[in-house]
Amino acid sequence: MSNVQSLERALTLLNIMSDYPDGIQISRLAEKAGLSKSTIHRLLGTLLNMKYVTQDPKTEKYRLGYQVLYLSRNITANNGLISAARPFLEALCEDINETIHLCVEDNAEVVYIDKIESSQTIRMYSRIGSRNPMYCTGVGKILLSGMDEDEFKQATASIDFVKRTAKTIDSLEELKKEIDLVKQQNYALDNIENEEGIRCIAAPIRDFSGRIVASFSVSGPVHRITMERIHDELIRKMRETSKNISRQLGCQI
Amino acid sequence: MSNVQSLERALTLLNIMSDYPDGIQISRLAEKAGLSKSTIHRLLGTLLNMKYVTQDPKTEKYRLGYQVLYLSRNITANNGLISAARPFLEALCEDINETIHLCVEDNAEVVYIDKIESSQTIRMYSRIGSRNPMYCTGVGKILLSGMDEDEFKQATASIDFVKRTAKTIDSLEELKKEIDLVKQQNYALDNIENEEGIRCIAAPIRDFSGRIVASFSVSGPVHRITMERIHDELIRKMRETSKNISRQLGCQI
């Protein structure tokens, strides 16, 4: 049940390195990872040979290698989705000028698989590939609302409800109620439930069979994403975009 | 000097999995990798825990996980090359208003590491991190032209020449001739050799030692990228930009 030690360590090194796009030296890596230099050195040797890491020819620091890009090129299970959705999300972004995220579910979490940035100076911090719980995000609620009973049970079985803000949902009963609401209105809010000062509205993306396969969201600071704006403008535009992308995927609704 | 066994094996599994975007089961992996099922199972366990791999909830097949996306996000972000080249490429794009790509070689393929989009409505489809063969692209020819004999041999040893269009180069002899030409003129064309209706011109980027470390290209539909325009305008402007970026990297030429 425990991890393969050397592998876990090496992957941790990759994770760390991804935070240092300009490279990082062995000693720092040793500190960060809490490992001896010789261990790091050995693991880096293999990572270098396998092209998962490169050594900057000038600074001699270690950086992630292009093999990682090579891998990511074929996470195409959702690549079709991403390229289908992008033009619509870009149009929406241009229209409302707020950050937009595209998400899918993975292991009962929300994963951000694409992102369109607004030109606003105050931007969301987020990162493609990063994760969030489902119970406190609009995109998560949407994905939950598309699940059948079994899937829902599994996805919510081991939730550790943490009150991230005053408004965070913190019980299963409450969550179930909320999801019922989401099913009715066909959009979901994260009304300052995940991060202080951030409000967010999300809508579903359905495939040919009508199943919800992804969700997208508009998020931003509460003073820009007001409840008025949501009702006057955003709900309508989200529905529009939701319908357009879903149609692109063959959804007949 | 030898690799950490378990790590090398696990990375090989990732490489294999990247060829199966819809997932692959343990037994197939065992075949492909020449390892026992139990070993694969154990390694996959750690890869799953670290989110480098996911298991498709329906088919139970294993696919690359989103952690790989997370990693790849920042590879391109601050590559010194990219940030050095970007302002020049942006200026060039603004000037000629066509899509521009920045590429490096990796594993005998061209990898697109940056892209500047024109405001034209008819755009190239491409994606950062995607790959193309070297023999049928302008950027590839440039990178080949910068290789010494050994490197060239290795990069061209296992080319599978596919006639993507009527004009695609489809033999090693022809390719060698073409590369000799490229060396002389210091730019390369993809004259509708990769994709129907698309023409492209590429130029090298050299580092402090004069070595070609990257290439960039202007591509677009043949009716905009005409041979006249190439000779009257583009060759000159590409040379200019090539020189400027290379100087930025310390190249003295």
Place this chain on the structure above:
DNA sequence: AAACAATGTTCCACGATACGGAACAAAATA
């Protein structure tokens, strides 16, 4: 339905292999 095949998972004893301290080399800093 029964027999069979293929696949995924768990267990375990063995020994190969990954481990980290130490010692060394090289470079940066004082």
Place this chain on the structure above:
DNA sequence: TATTTTGTTCCGTATCGTGGAACATTGTTT
């Protein structure tokens, strides 16, 4: 020049990864 920091190599040890075997589960064939 002395001193600290960083990268690399070496090696004895015990830990950790290994693959076979046995079991469980599912799908296929007769």
